[in-house]
Amino acid sequence: MFLCIDIGGTNIKSCLTDTEGNCLDRMTVRTPEMYEEILEVIGSVADKIDSFDACAVAVPGTCAPETGEVLFCPNLVCLTGQNLKNDLEKSLEKPVFIENDANLAALGEYYFVEKGNIKNMIFLTIGTGLGGGAVLNGELLTSDISLFEAGHINLTPDGRQCGCGKRGCLETYASIGGIIQTYRSLSNGKEAENVNVIYNAAKAGDKVAALTFEVFGGYLGVGMASLANILVPENIKIGGGISEMSDIFLPHTLKIFSKNIYPAYKNRVSIELSTLKNTAGLSGASALCKTKLSNI
Numbered sequence: 001m002f003l004c005i006d007i008g009g010t011n012i013k014s015c016l017t018d019t020e021g022n023c024l025d026r027m028t029v030r031t032p033e034m035y036e037e038i039l040e041v042i043g044s045v046a047d048k049i050d051s052f053d054a055c056a057v058a059v060p061g062t063c064a065p066e067t068g069e070v071l072f073c074p075n076l077v078c079l080t081g082q083n084l085k086n087d088l089e090k091s092l093e094k095p096v097f098i099e100n101d102a103n104l105a106a107l108g109e110y111y112f113v114e115k116g117n118i119k120n121m122i123f124l125t126i127g128t129g130l131g132g133g134a135v136l137n138g139e140l141l142t143s144d145i146s147l148f149e150a151g152h153i154n155l156t157p158d159g160r161q162c163g164c165g166k167r168g169c170l171e172t173y174a175s176i177g178g179i180i181q182t183y184r185s186l187s188n189g190k191e192a193e194n195v196n197v198i199y200n201a202a203k204a205g206d207k208v209a210a211l212t213f214e215v216f217g218g219y220l221g222v223g224m225a226s227l228a229n230i231l232v233p234e235n236i237k238i239g240g241g242i243s244e245m246s247d248i249f250l251p252h253t254l255k256i257f258s259k260n261i262y263p264a265y266k267n268r269v270s271i272e273l274s275t276l277k278n279t280a281g282l283s284g285a286s287a288l289c290k291t292k293l294s295n296i
Ligand SMILES: [Zn+2]
Pocket: 151, 152, 162, 163, 164, 165, 166, 169, 171
């Protein structure tokens, strides 16, 4: 049995899985503000479980999986600089593994959906931000620091200000905030309450809303082509809340992707929607426990 935890900026999701990744017990708790409270939440989830063999935690930022330190967590700053692995191993008295949340989503989708039938895969999760993870030759692409910050590949050096402190990152265009900002600039300052309002307007034939999603889809296509040129995955999976709106942007994304990918790689990379959707991270945590324990 594995205790799988996904720490998000809003909620902490947990799930007890068997060794095949089946979820036996699921829980969602609001993310507290202090680091010690986060440890307490995870501790109390563990207390409710009879027994488990290991725990894996999906972290919403950059971490050092081997040493267990969280290095950069802009959306949940209380985690930055903390050694989450060591602190949880002390309180849970079990092996604990940590990894970036989008990387674990990639691993979950690869392990439980592709089941190892392909070699290389990229996973993008598009919501508040744009996260990414990759599997290369059947293994999660990671190192002494978690890799693959797909949202921060640079599209335009003098472009929009990004939360990371740089300008023109893919995430500033291809995310919920990016869509709302594009709509604002295309409509001369009109504010959309949320992204669903723009989506529904586009579906109802509003030209500015439709153009907003075309701009989003175009940037996404360019970004995906850049990533595909480096790793040449058999497929790129799209997950996260915005993937639910694919009917309105995906055709344009595919067109721009195909136009920008390196000629030798054309028609080798398919683009698909994620199957596991928002449980991919927890599934990846389960897969991480399984692969780590089998290597001990
Ligand atoms: Zn950035």
